[in-house]
Amino acid sequence: MKQYNEMQVNVCNICEATIWEKNVTDIETRLDRLESRAEILALISHYCKACDDRDVPLLRSLFRQDSWVRSADGRMKGEGLEGIMQMYRKRFEVLGLSVHWTHDTVVTFDPADPDRATGEVFCHAEAVRNQQVLVGSLRYEDEYRRRDGKWYFASRLLKFLYYVPVQSYAEALASPLRQRGYETPLPGDYPESLPSWTGWVQHYQPEDQQA
Template identity: 30%
Template structure:
């Protein structure tokens, strides 16, 4: 039994190695230390909890890379607290800031991938002297650095705020509450739906310039060969060109669209899409869900992130590839003239090649 501890079954397993129990306890202590040190303003000690090349995403459209950039998140929060009218007598130039912050983490789920790597997620609630201020989720990756568990990445998402509270005003960026109601909400939702529709049309036309213009300028595309973040519209254009050159005609039909406004300039959404895709000489139907994050930049709603998730993909009963030209409206079945007639489609194929579209 040396090195093994018998515990209650976990996810179908009856044995957990002693090193895994130790890893879980160290990770729990790591998350607790993050909250305690941050609330006390001990930022040097807090930053020591991160790997040197760690990343942090707090939902502002930017990924902070390395401890120096991550430090600015906490110093700006500190300045926001200190910058308020703590006297509450109207003499300050900003609404009252909280006297203190208390971060409480709960429901911490840890997945240990190995002796030196793990992931986790937890809920958090932030209290101030005025009561509950805001709440949300942590999504983490952890790894061992110099014998101690550290944050490899941390993603923070605020799910809700107390109206007119400190976070509610701060997230709006102008001292006003972040709630969006009435006509403003309707206009924002209409603009976001147009954003999603433009993405579908531009994709089907292979208009790469139009697609990348729908994303924030510093959109994160992925990571390079050495692990560095790859960002920007040029990188996105190159990535999309490779993906779209591998397939032929696409037809994206956008349907159900849930939009959740987090403030005047920030929102998330889930979009259902039924797609038809030419894959060589096959014709595929797909059911897709896009998980989106949007931000309004200079008055225009843009994608911050778009994740493509697949319910299924399957060949159709009648394959349109190989059908004779429809010569519509003389015939209602057969191969049509779009997207081959679109100039952007022609330009894309001339530059990137790939499966030909148009009349077989």
């Protein structure tokens, strides 16, 4: 009987230890994600500052050799660290003042990899390009990686809702051709391309009529 009781105690101790270890692991994971989210938000802010201040060393520090930056319209394309920096050099050469604001940011951590996350960053921008004042609204679709304890941009894909001369803003916003920063106007990258934008009405139809 005594041996049986001792076995029960040992089993209980093992169970309690397992629960304690799980709780510690859960707390550590939650804390890591909170700290990582703050670091990723700082990374995004540093990007805006680097672009607006023309802070080339700061901009370089945000990427790695395997990073890339592209725009959905194909006009921006930087592959690898040096390719990214040369792309921004060409942009800085034609840009005057610029202001980038980031608003809402959705960060999603990879449950299978604590050193990887993705993000969607909502942004507005004002810029002078080739002496023309432009305003824009865009989203960045990001992938973030952590290496040596530091988060960086693995990739950034820019998608424009609009990018237009300031005097054309009111008219352009009602047009599908909302990318007008260059000679040939192009359609906005979104929201028309989003399934939710084109299919929202089905959620308000009777169930037997839903797609």
